[in-house]
Amino acid sequence: MRLYMQIPAADGSAPRYYHLHLQEDLLEGWNLVREWGHQGAGGRVIKDHYPDHDQAMEALMRLRDEQIRRGYRIVFIQGQEQP
Template sequence: MRIYMQSPPADDQPPRFYQLFLQRDLLGGWTLVRQWGVQGAGGRLQRDTFADWDSALEALMQARDRQLARGYRVVFAESPQRSG
């Protein structure tokens, strides 16, 4: 699953982005990857690992909801899928 969000541009500043996605790790768990920053720049990156898909998906949805409450808008969302 992948979600890409942006904040509306403020004055003459570029919009900010927030990206969330899940990826399978080598040990059979799941990693929630969060990347955020100013559009057009590298941004910051954080990874959190989870033992199962359900826990990782719940964390992703909570992170998404927090950013939506802060004014971000979903620009792109890929449907949830479990591979493996």
């Protein structure tokens, strides 16, 4: 699953973005990759490992809800079913 959120530009600054996506790793686990920053600039990236898809998806949904409460709007969603 891939989720891209954005806060519109304010006070002449670039919009802020928050990007979440799940990746299956080679060791039978899942990584939740979080990237955020200002549009057009280098962002910050953190990868969190989870032993299964369900736990990774729960973490993604928690982070999504947290960012929506902070004012981010969902711009793009690409779904992926569990293999």
